[in-house]
Amino acid sequence: MDLGLKGRTAIVSAASKGLGRACAMSLAGEGVNLVLNARSADALEETAQEIREKTGVDVTAVAADYNTEEGRAAILDACPEADILVSNPGMRQIPGDFTEWDKDEWLFWLNAHFLSSVQMIQAVVPGMRKRRFGRIVNISVSFIKFPQVNFAHSHAARLALSGAIASMVRECVPDNVTMNTVCPGFFDTDALHTNLHNHARRGNTTYEAIVADRVKSVPAGRFADPKECGDLVAYLCSDQAGFIVGQNIVNDGGVYQGLF
Numbered sequence: 001m002d003l004g005l006k007g008r009t010a011i012v013s014a015a016s017k018g019l020g021r022a023c024a025m026s027l028a029g030e031g032v033n034l035v036l037n038a039r040s041a042d043a044l045e046e047t048a049q050e051i052r053e054k055t056g057v058d059v060t061a062v063a064a065d066y067n068t069e070e071g072r073a074a075i076l077d078a079c080p081e082a083d084i085l086v087s088n089p090g091m092r093q094i095p096g097d098f099t100e101w102d103k104d105e106w107l108f109w110l111n112a113h114f115l116s117s118v119q120m121i122q123a124v125v126p127g128m129r130k131r132r133f134g135r136i137v138n139i140s141v142s143f144i145k146f147p148q149v150n151f152a153h154s155h156a157a158r159l160a161l162s163g164a165i166a167s168m169v170r171e172c173v174p175d176n177v178t179m180n181t182v183c184p185g186f187f188d189t190d191a192l193h194t195n196l197h198n199h200a201r202r203g204n205t206t207y208e209a210i211v212a213d214r215v216k217s218v219p220a221g222r223f224a225d226p227k228e229c230g231d232l233v234a235y236l237c238s239d240q241a242g243f244i245v246g247q248n249i250v251n252d253g254g255v256y257q258g259l260f
Contacts, residue, residue, distance in 0.1 A: 004239030006031030008083040008133075011075055011124070013066045014090025016043040018189040019139055019229050023086045026230030027237065028055040035060045035079035037071070038090065066090070067116045072123070081131070082124045084237045087117040088139040095150035106153055113140075113157035118164055121179070125172055134177035135237035138165065139229075142185040142252040162248050169246040178245055180236050185252025186214055188223040220253030 010027050014020035016038035024034055028051045036051075038044040041063035048061040062078050064071035066089070089112050096105075117138055128134025140158045147155040162181055169179040186192060196214065200207045215222060232251055235241055250256050 001240070003030050003234060003237070005084075005234070005237060007033070009033045009035065009079060009081065010084035010086060010237070011035045011037065011079050011082045011120075012086040012088065013037045013075075013120075014088040014139075015086075016040055016047050018090075018191050019184060019187060019226055020086070020088040020090060021047050022226035022230030023088070023137075023139070023233045024230075025051060025054075026227065026234040027084065027086075028057045028059070030234055030238075031055075031057060032084065032237075033058040035062060035075060035082070037062045037064060037066055037075050039063065039065055066120075067112050069119075072116070072120055075120075076123055081127050083128065083131070083133055083135070085120060085124050085134075085136045086139065086233060086237075087120055087136065089113050089116065096153070097150070098152045101153060106156075109153040110157045110160070113154060114160045114164070117161055121168065125168075125177060128177045129172055129175040132176045134172070134175075135241070136165075136169075136177070136179040137233050137236050138162075138179070138181040139233075140181050140183045140248070142183045142250045142256055144183055144248065145250055145256050145258060166246045173245050176242055178236075178242060180244055180246065181248045182229065182233055182236070183248055183250045183252070184224070184229050185250070185255050186218060186223045187226050187229060189226055192223065218253040218255055222253070224251070224253060 010032045012020055012024045015024045015036040024036055036048055044061045044063050048059040052059050060078050062075050064074040144158045165179045196210045197207050200210045
């Protein structure tokens with residue numbers, strides 16, 4: 001299927017590895033030129049060069065912190081007319097006791113998982129509406145559908161973003177600008193394995209036991225390939241996806257058992 005994206009330009013944050021990298025690779029495979037962002041300049045440039053060599057698209061690497069005004073300004077300077085925004089916070093969730101979090105802790109996660117994405121959306125949407133094409137995809141987690149203990153700060157901020165998207169997109173979709181959220185489950189990334197190692201240490205068990213337990217919890221019986229997230233995001237950015245509006249799309253191998 002031709003997704004109708006050749007020659008368009010996308011901003012992808014947290015793109016040096018993991019799901020952000022997979023999204024960038026899938027979009028590049030459809031002929032989308034890229035402005036990639038991550039905090040680590042070396043890892044980001046390595047990913048950018050690999051994508052250039054494999055796909056031939058134009059790739060600009062912007063090493064900056066997406067969660068700061070200065071970082072977002074640097075990205076927008078490199079890409080003043082984005083057709084696509086893949087907003088991926090790239091922040092590993094850290095569990096904790098909500099009774100111990102002060103205001104600054106709550107504000108940190110609110111900025112990382114809500115305000116940064118909203119402010120970037122505010123910056124790119126006017127041009128998208130004027131050009132009558134725009135696709136915005138936020139990368140969240142499947143757990144926003146069934147929040148987990150010890151992650152109240154992250155869940156609160158992510159749910160706030162989904163609520164804002166549901167409202168904002170209805171103002172923009174008449175101009176062919178859509179916004180959706182992808183909610184991945186267990187994907188085979190460095191971040192997942194780091195989390196599993198940490199779970200093993202906290203639970204006084206082995207990493208192998210934790211992996212086996214997590215895989216067992218997935219009806220599909222495996223961790224997902226990051227490409228499966230990247231390809232879903234690419235489709236949501238396509239011409240064909242213009243009628244998918246304000247959705248929180250879970251791709252977790254069947255872990256979430258709800259209907260809505």
